[in-house]
Amino acid sequence: MNGALLDWFRDPANWTGPDGVPTRVAEHLRYTAVTLLIALVIAVPIGAWVGHTGRMRWLVTGANAARAVPTLGLLFAVSMLVGPLIKSDLAFVIPSIAVLVLLAVPPLLSGTYAGIESVDPEARDAASGMGMTGSQVLWQVELPCALPLFLSGLRSATLQVIATATVAASVSLGGLGRYLIDGLASRDYTQMVAGSVLVALLALVADGVLALLERYAVSPGISGRASRVARTRATSRATADSTLSVGPAGATALAGTSSERDRT
Amino acid sequence: MTWALDHLDEILTRAVQHAWLAGLPLVLGLLIALPLGWLANRKAWIHGTLLTTTGLLYTIPSLALFILLPSILGTKILDPVNVIIAMTVYTVALLTRTVADGLSAVDPATRQAAVAMGFGPVARVRSVDLPLAIPVVAAGLRVAAVSNVSIVSVASLIGISQLGYFLTDGYARTFPTEVWVGIVACVLLALVFDLVILGIAWLLTPWTRVRA
Amino acid sequence: MIRFDGVTKQYDTGSGTTSVAVDHLSLEAPTGKITVLVGPSGCGKTTTLRMVNRMISPSSGTISIDGRDTASMDVAELRRGMGYVIQHAGLFPHRTVLDNVTTVPRLLGVDKRSARARAMELIERVGLDPDLARRYPAQLSGGQQQRVGVARALAADPPVMLMDEPFSAVDPVVREQLQNEFLRLQSELSKTILFVTHDIDEAVKLGDQVAVLRIGGVLAQLATPATLLSDPVDDFVAGFVGRDRGYRALSFAAAPELRLEPEPTVPLGASAEQVRATGATWVICVGESGEPLGWVRAAAVTESVTRDLLHRGGTVASTDGSLRALLDAALSSPSGRGVVADTEGRFVGTIRASEVVPVIEARQAAST
Ligand SMILES: Nc1ncnc2c1ncn2[C@@H]1O[C@H](COP(=O)(O)OP(=O)(O)OP(=O)(O)O)[C@@H](O)[C@H]1O
Ligand SMILES: [Mg+2]
Numbered sequence: 001m002n003g004a005l006l007d008w009f010r011d012p013a014n015w016t017g018p019d020g021v022p023t024r025v026a027e028h029l030r031y032t033a034v035t036l037l038i039a040l041v042i043a044v045p046i047g048a049w050v051g052h053t054g055r056m057r058w059l060v061t062g063a064n065a066a067r068a069v070p071t072l073g074l075l076f077a078v079s080m081l082v083g084p085l086i087k088s089d090l091a092f093v094i095p096s097i098a099v100l101v102l103l104a105v106p107p108l109l110s111g112t113y114a115g116i117e118s119v120d121p122e123a124r125d126a127a128s129g130m131g132m133t134g135s136q137v138l139w140q141v142e143l144p145c146a147l148p149l150f151l152s153g154l155r156s157a158t159l160q161v162i163a164t165a166t167v168a169a170s171v172s173l174g175g176l177g178r179y180l181i182d183g184l185a186s187r188d189y190t191q192m193v194a195g196s197v198l199v200a201l202l203a204l205v206a207d208g209v210l211a212l213l214e215r216y217a218v219s220p221g222i223s224g225r226a227s228r229v230a231r232t233r234a235t236s237r238a239t240a241d242s243t244l245s246v247g248p249a250g251a252t253a254l255a256g257t258s259s260e261r262d263r264t
Numbered sequence: 265m266t267w268a269l270d271h272l273d274e275i276l277t278r279a280v281q282h283a284w285l286a287g288l289p290l291v292l293g294l295l296i297a298l299p300l301g302w303l304a305n306r307k308a309w310i311h312g313t314l315l316t317t318t319g320l321l322y323t324i325p326s327l328a329l330f331i332l333l334p335s336i337l338g339t340k341i342l343d344p345v346n347v348i349i350a351m352t353v354y355t356v357a358l359l360t361r362t363v364a365d366g367l368s369a370v371d372p373a374t375r376q377a378a379v380a381m382g383f384g385p386v387a388r389v390r391s392v393d394l395p396l397a398i399p400v401v402a403a404g405l406r407v408a409a410v411s412n413v414s415i416v417s418v419a420s421l422i423g424i425s426q427l428g429y430f431l432t433d434g435y436a437r438t439f440p441t442e443v444w445v446g447i448v449a450c451v452l453l454a455l456v457f458d459l460v461i462l463g464i465a466w467l468l469t470p471w472t473r474v475r476a
Numbered sequence: 477m478i479r480f481d482g483v484t485k486q487y488d489t490g491s492g493t494t495s496v497a498v499d500h501l502s503l504e505a506p507t508g509k510i511t512v513l514v515g516p517s518g519c520g521k522t523t524t525l526r527m528v529n530r531m532i533s534p535s536s537g538t539i540s541i542d543g544r545d546t547a548s549m550d551v552a553e554l555r556r557g558m559g560y561v562i563q564h565a566g567l568f569p570h571r572t573v574l575d576n577v578t579t580v581p582r583l584l585g586v587d588k589r590s591a592r593a594r595a596m597e598l599i600e601r602v603g604l605d606p607d608l609a610r611r612y613p614a615q616l617s618g619g620q621q622q623r624v625g626v627a628r629a630l631a632a633d634p635p636v637m638l639m640d641e642p643f644s645a646v647d648p649v650v651r652e653q654l655q656n657e658f659l660r661l662q663s664e665l666s667k668t669i670l671f672v673t674h675d676i677d678e679a680v681k682l683g684d685q686v687a688v689l690r691i692g693g694v695l696a697q698l699a700t701p702a703t704l705l706s707d708p709v710d711d712f713v714a715g716f717v718g719r720d721r722g723y724r725a726l727s728f729a730a731a732p733e734l735r736l737e738p739e740p741t742v743p744l745g746a747s748a749e750q751v752r753a754t755g756a757t758w759v760i761c762v763g764e765s766g767e768p769l770g771w772v773r774a775a776a777v778t779e780s781v782t783r784d785l786l787h788r789g790g791t792v793a794s795t796d797g798s799l800r801a802l803l804d805a806a807l808s809s810p811s812g813r814g815v816v817a818d819t820e821g822r823f824v825g826t827i828r829a830s831e832v833v834p835v836i837e838a839r840q841a842a843s844t
Contacts, residue, residue: 203324
């Protein structure tokens with residue numbers, strides 16, 4: 001088995017052409033990036049607004065409850081609805097991206113919301129009291145303070161999208177999922193395993209990159225890297241993290257968003 | 265609707281299979297995560313190593329894991345054991361951190377009082393730390409349960425029988441009703457899990473219901 | 477000068493009802509002076525303060541600064557021109573102490589280098605170790621955070637400071653230190669300060685004038701601390717000012733020139749013979765520059781006067797201090813004789829309570 005797998009990776013044929021590894025990885029990354037971009041544009045302003053004003057919290061709760069819908073089913077249902085309406089490749093790209101966006105929005109929304117909401121009200125008060133304008137308060141105080149929770153939302157959204165994009169191969173989307181689905185169809189087990197290894201690696205690398213970004217972007221004053229930081233704070237953050245990061249393919253989360261739990 | 269009624273037997277059979285595949289890993293995962301979470305709170309380096317490892321496991325996409333496990337374990341690809349193990353891995357990955365958080369969130373004063381009363385380390389965990397951590401652990405279990413129900417349906421892509429079958433079959437036959445029945449059944453099952461966990465946590469934590 | 481003219485603030489409390497937080501308030505906070513707003517919880521102090529920088533807008537009435545109506549000014553500009561200090565400091569957790577302090581100057585467009593140089597100066601000025609400048613707020617104690625809060629508010633050198641219970645979240649010892657340093661700073665900087673507290677002792681200690689508010693945001697009395705203690709206008713103010721006000725009022729009466737009794741002194745390390753030679757039961761021990769260290773009971777000295785033998789219960793009054801300090805020195809002294817030192821801190825003599833009390837009685841007779 002391992003020998004066959006190595007042979008697969010050594011075979012130059014698997015590294016070139018439209019189903020070569022570089023192309024598939026690039027496709028996979030492209031879907032992920034497009035999805036995340038759209039999801040960010042939707043989720044961050046809404047999350048920031050809800051966190052800032054404290055109004056319409058049900059948006060966040062609702063988005064989280066929607067995670068109970070199995071992604072695979074949604075993917076099939078949407079492609080069957082939309083597919084026939086569109087000619088060309090977009091017939092499976094659009095439904096897939098739409099479902100992936102739907103999947104990425106809840107963690108980003110809860111992350112942004114919980115992050116902004118967790119900003120010390122006194123810091124916010126001091127900021128406007130010293131003459132910062134609304135957008136200065138947002139950019140200079142609220143967003144930097146919200147960064148850890150936002151980034152953990154981004155990490156779990158990224159993982160879910162990478163994982164679920166694999167599943168979307170079953171509705172003819174390109175990317176690494178093709179190796180799994182095509183391998184299944186042609187009973188080429190080696191190809192399936194190779195694809196799985198690649199997806200797992202891609203997920204690990206993406207998570208690693210985001211973890212680095214987190215180290216670099218989050219102020220040590222918040223992340224606790226500046227040595228002694230109140231224990232309670234570290235704990236509550238960790239708790240929020242664990243509830244936000246929900247993730248492998250088609251994963252969902254209904255219960256205990258960080259905000260809900262913070263309140264009890 | 266009529267389709268669902270006509271196939272009620274099949275739906276129920278698959279729902280039971282689905283419940284096993286999603287539920288058994290919850291129990292197994294909890295049993296493994298409890299000692300791991302407890303260990304994680306003992307030493308900082310164990311905490312770091314354990315949480316990083318479980319975090320990494322969590323990044324592996326489910327479809328990939330379903331396919332990789334047979335080659336690692338030597339099982340058949342259609343063996344449901346693969347799904348059980350994969351879901352257990354995810355559950356452990358999610359719950360270890362929750363258990364660690366739950367146990368460390370116990371008021372230090374309460375813990376010290378327990379020590380002062382002469383509880384040994386094990387007795388203390390069993391009769392003080394664990395009960396008080398139940399609400400946090402239950403919240404983590406709810407997340408894991410809903411997540412498991414959804415992930416298990418993905419296993420139908422590699423041909424393992426459960427509610428996800430309706431999704432793949434309905435899509436293959438271009439029969440939307442079947443897909444929707446599958447979706448609704450999954451959501452209902454997730455809801456049942458959620459309520460069961462809430463109910464158990466409610467029964468186990470009478471003190472949280474006393475209004476101060 | 478900050479001037480309130482018939483300022484009222486009503487809050488909507490839902491379903492058409494309103495509650496009045498501040499009611500027709502008129503008062504002036506003179507330039508370069510500390511005006512303290514004091515009153516029970518919920519009496520509208522914070523609301524009053526926050527109307528000045530328009531964090532809250534008044535329902536009616538006007539607030540003006542040096543004759544300019546604040547309502548006509550640009551909000552950001554108005555706020556950048558006043559320092560604002562709140563209870564838990566409200567520091568930005570993601571910025572170092574230094575960057576917290578440079579916030580307002582940076583907003584005003586001061587370049588980073590000069591803003592930082594000025595910030596370092598301020599950090600030292602509020603009594604912080606310059607090494608703390610690179611730390612993050614989570615790495616500071618509550619008292620240190622509060623100092624950073626004050627430094628941050630002072631950074632752009634605003635003529636006006638608004639302070640809302642800035643010292644109430646720290647323990648009494650630190651609070652006292654912060655108050656003393658605050659007074660020292662103010663004597664150098666002479667800002668126009670509006671200071672909110674619920675602690676009457678703090679109000680009386682810090683205020684050049686004190687405004688007592690009652691529930692509903694009505695001004696009960698505006699007076700100097702001395703007048704407030706000696707002559708509360710009504711039962712509410714009297715009750716709020718508290719029980720020991722007769723004694724506390726003595727803080728504001730300067731110590732008169734009294735004939736002090738000379739006292740034999742011994743240095744630290746003096747032998748038992750030297751102590752006994754003074755013939756007194758209690759003897760003052762003084763340090764190298766003549767500062768009083770404490771009383772020694774002659775009978776307790778077997779070999780020589782050591783620090784262990786010093787009785788430290790007595791307080792020391794200063795010749796330029798208050799009547800209260802003088803009386804307290806006498807009352808707290810184990811020998812019944814209060815220790816008095818000159819302005820340089822050197823021991824000059826002692827005084828008995830029985831000599832202070834006639835002075836107090838004479839003051840009362842004079843003021844009625
Ligand atoms: N946003 C608001 N909406 C409605 N009522 C308010 C609001 N803010 C304050 N109040 C009410 O106005 C009154 C004055 O409040 P304020 O915060 O000014 O009191 P305070 O004197 O600062 O009290 P404390 O010493 O407790 O800080 C209180 O009765 C309070 O309940
Ligand atoms: Mg207040």
